Amino acid sequence: MKKIRVAIDGPAGAGKSTISKIVAKELGFIYIDTGAMYRAVGLKALRHSLDTKKDIDAISKIVDDISIEIEHGQDGQLVFLDGEDVTSKIRTPEVSIAASDVSAIPKVREKLVELQRLLGQKQNVIMDGRDIGTHVLPDAQIKIFLTASVDDRANRRYLELLEKGTPCSLEEVKADIELRDKNDSTRACSPLKPADDAIVIDTTGNTLQQSVDLIIKTIRERLG
Numbered sequence: 001m002k003k004i005r006v007a008i009d010g011p012a013g014a015g016k017s018t019i020s021k022i023v024a025k026e027l028g029f030i031y032i033d034t035g036a037m038y039r040a041v042g043l044k045a046l047r048h049s050l051d052t053k054k055d056i057d058a059i060s061k062i063v064d065d066i067s068i069e070i071e072h073g074q075d076g077q078l079v080f081l082d083g084e085d086v087t088s089k090i091r092t093p094e095v096s097i098a099a100s101d102v103s104a105i106p107k108v109r110e111k112l113v114e115l116q117r118l119l120g121q122k123q124n125v126i127m128d129g130r131d132i133g134t135h136v137l138p139d140a141q142i143k144i145f146l147t148a149s150v151d152d153r154a155n156r157r158y159l160e161l162l163e164k165g166t167p168c169s170l171e172e173v174k175a176d177i178e179l180r181d182k183n184d185s186t187r188a189c190s191p192l193k194p195a196d197d198a199i200v201i202d203t204t205g206n207t208l209q210q211s212v213d214l215i216i217k218t219i220r221e222r223l224g
């Protein structure tokens with residue numbers, strides 16, 4: 001039977017991963033967070049003391065033999081970089097910016113898209129990212145573009161970071177989100193934009209439960 005593929009794209013902090021995780025559990029699908037893979041490459045570049053904005057050739061080289069593995073644990077996805085569990089190490093503000101930088105490098109995208117397509121073939125999946133509906137899984141049965149105002153997104157990310165004990169200020173988080181919005185939507189290679197056949201959902205002002213309910217309803221309607 002043809003596997004069901006749900007693509008969820010949208011800007012940083014729109015709630016893609018939190019919502020997708022819950023929706024995947026509810027529907028019995030596997031959840032794949034593709035941003036985590038770009039974060040793993042960003043972390044590796046930082047560990048090699050590379051300038052993620054300038055050292056394009058060196059970063060293109062490190063993805064040649066990089067190993068990024070995804071495992072599905074009780075609390076969601078675990079990410080392994082060259083065999084090391086980096087699930088929490090990739091969630092720092094520094095790695096967020098590095099991930100956005102390296103995601104503009106064609107060689108990095110090529111490598112990760114190949115990996116993502118393989119993962120998308122195996123089971124029913126919900127895959128979230130920036131180019132899933134436009135590029136990674138263009139034939140996904142359901143494409144959702146999830147967005148929210150910058151203030152709402154910054155506030156959510158800020159609360160998430162505080163909960164994890166990461167020191168930060170709301171202003172810093174907002175500036176970081178605005179910078180990533182700009183980087184992600186203006187890069188030449190697979191920029192962030194809704195697919196022509198995506199359903200655009202704005203979650204500004206919604207509670208998490210409202211957004212989850214709306215997305216499950218949308219998926220069920222589409223799947224008949």
Ligand code: DC
Pocket residue numbers: 012013034035036038039096099100103104128129130131132180184
């Ligand atoms: O979803 P996230 O914030 O964890 O993603 C980190 C960065 O990776 C983001 O700034 C853009 C990039 N990214 C991408 O270019 N394409 C994807 N499919 C997923 C993430």
